[in-house]
Amino acid sequence: MDTRLNTLFVGKVLLQYDRLDSTNSQAERLLREGKPAEGTIIFTHDQFSGRGQMGNEWYNDTFKNLTFSIILYPKIQFPKHQFLLNQIISLGVRETLSEHLNKPVKIKWPNDIMVEDRKISGILIQNSISKQSISHSIVGIGINVNQDKFPEGIGKPTSLFIEKKTTEDLMSLLNKLCLRIEQWYLKLKAGNFSEINAEYHLHLYGKDEIKSFKTTDGAVFKGSIHNVLDNGLLTINTSDGMRKFMFKEIAFI
Ligand code: BTN
Helix, strand or coil: CCCCCCCCCCCCCEEEECCECCHHHHHHHHHHHCCCCCCCEEEECCECCEECHHHCEECCCCCCCEEEEEEECCCCECCCCHHHHHHHHHHHHHHHHHCCCCCCEEEECCCEEEECCEEEEEEEEEEEEECCEEEEEEEEEEECCCCCCCCCCCCCECCHHHHHCCCCCHHHHHHHHHHHHHHHHHHHHCCCHHHHHHHHHHCECCECCEEEEEECCCCEEEEEEEEECCCCCEEEEECCEEEEECCCCEEEC
16 A cells, blocks of 8 residues: 555555566456456566557666556446547646646647657557446556657657656656546546546647648548547548548558
């Protein structure tokens, strides 16, 4: 039990490991063996095979960043309310990072956290579905905190250190994240869907700005993000009219 935490359940059980392949994979193993308390956090300073979206890897230096997973039992309707879970986690992470920065922090659809055009955090949510409801979720969060340099070829990352030139205490940042994520999760459980959706759109990266996109078949086009539908589809206003995309069908360029 972590009594320093001002939360009801997120982070109250903090399972710390010296080294892990992936905190999401460890959460999967724990869920196969039993039922960890809701809000249990699986944490390591040394994740050596971090998993990202679309089968990508998540790399970062040891002891400098936050890599953790939260186990939740949302029991929300699937697929109807699935995207709301992505929204509230992004909102909690965005809000916490924004309190540390003087620049706008945005959510790039579906759930990357951006400082200007650079990614500071990635989120990987794995849901388990039973009877059209999300029975458990593994919410994996990676945040670049004190890392000052990144290798070439992994996109355009940034970190709190690069943005502010000051070092953050990782555990104190984790505590703040737990609190914010729990606050948004409770809004989801209370059914405050329109507030969640409005706040997500308020901070949506690229909304109403002309950007270039590429589809999986290689076609490049320009358009402006109109909104994200309740089912998570991205709608883009283009010269050919409004187009809708699923995650994996399109990339920002
Ligand atoms: C992405 O942007 O591609 C998602 C990255 C998610 C990385 C985090 S780090 C903690 C958790 N454990 C993993 O293996 N992945 C997530």
